[in-house]
Amino acid sequence: ETGVTQTPRHLVMGMTNKKSLKCEQHLGHNAMYWYKQSAKKPLELMFVYSLEERVENNSVPSRFSPECPNSSHLFLHLHTLQPEDSALYLCASSQGAGGTSPLHFGNGTRLTVT
Amino acid sequence: EDQVTQSPEALRLQEGESSSLNCSYTVSGLRGLFWYRQDPGKGPEFLFTLYSAGEEKEKERLKATLTKKESFLHITAPKPEDSATYLCAVQVTGGGNKLTFGTGTQLKVEL
Numbered sequence: 001e002t003g004v005t006q007t008p009r010h011l012v013m014g015m016t017n018k019k020s021l022k023c024e025q026h027l028g029h030n031a032m033y034w035y036k037q038s039a040k041k042p043l044e045l046m047f048v049y050s051l052e053e054r055v056e057n058n059s060v061p062s063r064f065s066p067e068c069p070n071s072s073h074l075f076l077h078l079h080t081l082q083p084e085d086s087a088l089y090l091c092a093s094s095q096g097a098g099g100t101s102p103l104h105f106g107n108g109t110r111l112t113v114t
Numbered sequence: 115e116d117q118v119t120q121s122p123e124a125l126r127l128q129e130g131e132s133s134s135l136n137c138s139y140t141v142s143g144l145r146g147l148f149w150y151r152q153d154p155g156k157g158p159e160f161l162f163t164l165y166s167a168g169e170e171k172e173k174e175r176l177k178a179t180l181t182k183k184e185s186f187l188h189i190t191a192p193k194p195e196d197s198a199t200y201l202c203a204v205q206v207t208g209g210g211n212k213l214t215f216g217t218g219t220q221l222k223v224e225l
Contacts, residue, residue, distance in 0.1 A: 004157070031211065042118070042215040043158075043201070056212065090157050094211060100146040100165070103213065105157030 002026050004106035006091050012112045013081065021076040021109045023091030031096055032074040033103065034066060037088040049074060050096070081113045116141045116209075120202050120216035127192055127223050135187040135219045137202030147185050148213065149178050150201040158201055161187075192223045 004025045013019050025032065034046040048056035049068040063085075065077040074091055088110050092103040117140045127133055139147065146165050150158035162171045164180040171178050175196060177188040187200055199220045203213040 006157075040217060042217050043203075043213075045212055048211070056210065092157075096211070099211065100163060100205060101211075102148060102160040102163060103158075103211075104160065105150075107155070107157045 004091055004093055004104055006089075006106035006109050008109055009107065010110045010112075012114060013078070014114055015081060015083075017081075018077070018079040020078065021089055021091075021111075023074040023076075023106055025072055025074075025091075025093040025104070025106075027093055027095075027104060029093035029095050029104070030071050031094045032068060032071070033092040033094075034074070034076055035090040035092060035105075037090055037108070043090070046076075078111075081111075083113050086111055086113045116204065116206055116214045118202055118204055118214050118216035120200075120219050122219060123217070124220045125222070127189075127221070129193055129223055129225050130191045132188070132190045132192070134189070135200055135221070137185040137187070137216055138183060139185070139202075139204050140183075141204055141206045141214075143207035144204060145207045145209070146205040147180055148203045148205070149185070149187055150203065152199045152201055152218070161200075189221070192221075194223050194225060197221055197223045 007022045031050045036044045046060045047066045067075040088108045090108045091106045095101045119138045121136045149161040152158045162178040167182045199218040201218045203215040
């Protein structure tokens with residue numbers, strides 16, 4: 001596999017469920033990101049990991065919990081979500097978290113909270 | 115506060131009808147301006163990075179230009195396969211690799 005792979009592609013969950021989103025990058029990058037994309041809104045940065053250390057947490061509610069066990073894998077653990085959390089969640093990677101190297105995105109997980 | 119505004123919100127073109135998309139930005143200090151293309155059901159795909167006013171980059175039918183206040187994405191003789199949402203994002207000095215995105219221009223090219 002090449003690029004950035006996200007699973008699952010679609011997820012429907014109730015407000016009391018716990019689920020996890022998975023991201024894997026095959027590009028040899030050392031920085032990984034979670035973004036949220038809602039209709040008619042700009043992409044919102046949620047978390048940044050550089051060399052497996054969280055370097056940014058963009059005021060995200062605690063019901064979203066990221067995990068980066070190594071430089072190739074990134075998870076987003078979800079619990080007690082709200083309907084307004086329904087969105088496309090995008091994972092991205094780049095070479096370095098402080099330079100201008102472009103982000104490479106996965107195809108996202110479409111999350112629906114019922 | 116850093117801001118990125120893209121216009122128009124949506125654009126319909128006939129095949130071969132050239133046009134331009136606009137990305138206006140207000141930032142404390144620009145480190146880089148990025149253009150991405152996003153197809154339905156997919157993640158954004160990187161197109162260009164521009165760093166300083168006067169810079170231009172080209173790829174097939176696309177050409178991106180940059181001034182101190184805005185960037186244009188010129189599409190010459192577009193084809194239906196150019197239909198997508200085009201996103202602009204800025205990276206500011208001292209902001210790490212954080213990107214501030216615009217809401218995008220949805221382009222549809224018809225036969």
